[in-house]
Amino acid sequence: MADIVDIAVSAGSFQTLVVAVQTAGLVDALKSPGPFTVFAPNDEAFAKLPDGTVASLVKSLPQLGRILKYHVVAGKLMKADLAKLGSVTSLEGSPIPLHFSDDTFEVKNSTVIAADIEADNGVIHVIDRVILMG
Template sequence: MADIVDIAVSNDAFKTLVTAVQAAGLVETLKSPGPFTVFAPTDDAFAKLPPGTIQTLVQNIPQLTRILKYHVVAGKLSQADLAKLGTVTSVEGSIIKIDCSDGFEIKNATVLAADIDADNGMIHVIDTVILPG
């Protein structure tokens, strides 16, 4: 198996996410033993943001880091685990609402692929960048 970063790097749908994680200096953290659960936005999810947002965030590393950490939860949580919990606290510190009543949603994002197993955690692919606050 591979770690969370290796899986993201090997998937063409995560080019923007990988670039953002590198810019924020979070590669080593996400390669550490963890475990972590990552809600991973696709390139299409990043493309939904207003024009210029990504460039602005790459120039504002504290804000970029906060947003990326909002997509990460401590522990290895499957869809079934998340459904039971209903909410989780991100490593950024904010609460994230989980809704599995009709499909699988993380806050305002739909999960496109769930339970991607990594050496150091779990990845759930989402269709929208989720924002704290």
């Protein structure tokens, strides 16, 4: 198996996220033993942001780091674990609301489109929108 970063790189659908993680200097943290639960927006999720948003975040590393850390939770939480919780606390420190109904698994304002992708140091849940704090 591979770690969270290696899986994101090899998938090919997380190029924007990988560049953001590299720019924010979080690669080593996400390659550490963890474990972590990552709500990973794919490239299509980043494309839904208003024009210029990604470029402005890259220019503001503290804000970029906060947003990226908002997508990460300490511990390896599979979908079944998350279903028992109403929210989780991000590494950024803010709560992330979770919602389950029928076949839908939502993380704040996004829908999980692929759950339980296991990595050596945690688990990835692919989401269809970048989740913003606040």
